[in-house]
Amino acid sequence: MTEENNQAALAEAKTETKTPSFAIQRIYLKDISFETPMGIEAFTKAFKPAIQQDMNIQVAPVSEGLFEVVLLLTVTARIENRAVFLVEIKQAGLFVLTGIDGPQMSHVIHSTCPQILFPYAREAVDSILGRGGFPPLMLPPINFDAIFAQAVQAAKEQAASAKTESAETIN
Numbered sequence: 001m002t003e004e005n006n007q008a009a010l011a012e013a014k015t016e017t018k019t020p021s022f023a024i025q026r027i028y029l030k031d032i033s034f035e036t037p038m039g040i041e042a043f044t045k046a047f048k049p050a051i052q053q054d055m056n057i058q059v060a061p062v063s064e065g066l067f068e069v070v071l072l073l074t075v076t077a078r079i080e081n082r083a084v085f086l087v088e089i090k091q092a093g094l095f096v097l098t099g100i101d102g103p104q105m106s107h108v109i110h111s112t113c114p115q116i117l118f119p120y121a122r123e124a125v126d127s128i129l130g131r132g133g134f135p136p137l138m139l140p141p142i143n144f145d146a147i148f149a150q151a152v153q154a155a156k157e158q159a160a161s162a163k164t165e166s167a168e169t170i171n
Contacts, residue, residue: 022108025094027120030070033088034128042084043133049077049084053139059109065098069113073121075137087128091121103152111148118142 036042058070070092077084095113097105118141126136 020099020104021096022100022112023096024116025066025096027091027093027117029089029120029124030092031088031090032124032128033086034132035083035086036132037083037086038079042079045079047079047084047135049079051137052076052078055142057110057114062094065096067095067097067109067113069093069095069109069117071114071117071121073118073125075125075139077134077137085129085132085134087125089121089124091117091124093117107148110151111144115142115144118144 052075054074054076056072058072060068060070062068070090073087073089073091075087077086093113093116095109097108100108122139125139129135129137
């Protein structure tokens, strides 16, 4: 039944290509990994770890107008420069995007989609930490629009710098 709904929504979105369309088809946990390198020793120390959070986004076109967006989130806790725990999550979603092109498409894929996926990844981190015997870790919200704007600005500056360097080498 769900597969029929997905196909119907995708077919409907394709027929309405003139108007921009965005739809969530499915949100799912693609992969999760949890490690406690310190073992039982982690529970004998005062728990005031330094938390490091790394994030990345992967995008894969599935079919015309259908994209898989994966938010990769790695959270590492360290005490005295030793890893207490390491959580790696791949929170994914299937998104239908039609009638959206260029910079607007890039913005939706790299900002809107991860913004939708992040709360699910954050909940998965809290859940797996609880199962591992650790207190919950409420990851702070992330402003994906600001991150995207910074990336666009950095790309523009890099392109301008490369253009200036190539003009200097020609002269």
